[in-house]
Amino acid sequence: MKLILRETVASLGNAGDVVNVKPGYARNYLLPQGLAYTASAANLQxxxxxxxxxxxxxxxxxxEANRQAARLEDLTINVTARAGEEGQLFGSVTVRDICEKVEEAxxxxxxxxxAVHLSEPIKSVGEHRVPIRFQSGVEVDLLVVVEAEED
Structure with a gap:
């Protein structure tokens, strides 16, 4: 019996797949549970x-992700933060800070x-490359420049 799966069924297929199963399995399990429906011509269309x-x-x-990546590729984000003598920040630059600076740009x-994949917050002065991965698989590195705040 040919059926179209509404949901992913383990060992059978993914949602939208057309599968061929035994009539008893279809009548007693897949159809009553709402996991599949018959593969009629209208349903196939x-x-x-x-x-x-x-x-x-x-x-x-x-x-759209490529367009956004192209805009971010040319962008440099400048962040000023309080830092010690050796360039260590007293706080850190987080994903939230980066998103706010991109919005301000x-x-x-x-x-x-x-989409911002920062493995750990930035805690030092200097240039940092932050990977941005969009849902559609497009990836770009955003340049974040962290500078020490002037006293």
Whole structure:
């Protein structure tokens, strides 16, 4: 019996997959649990339309991420913070600080904090490369320059 999965089913397939299962498994488990529905011609067309729509959305997201990455690639963020004699900061520069500085720089989009992959807060003066990874897989390094605050 041919079915279309609504959800990912272990050892069977992912949501949207067309699978062939035994009639008893379909009638007694997959259909009553709402995990699948019959693979009629109309349902197959709907699945194909959803796949095309999803693919188009992924393409748009990828293009938007590339546009945002190009804007961030040319950007240098300057942060001033109190520091000791040897360049150690009294505090630290965090993901939140970086996102705020990017917003202040006048970028036409809001940088999601989850995209900033800072392994640990910046605690020293100097230039630091911070990786920005967008959800669509696009990655760019943002240059963050930390300077000591003048007394």
């Amino acid at each position: 709907r699945i194909e339309a959803e796949a095309a729509r999803r693919e188009e959305q992924e393409r748009r997201d990828y293009l 006048g970028i036409d989009f809001e940088l999601d904090r989850r």
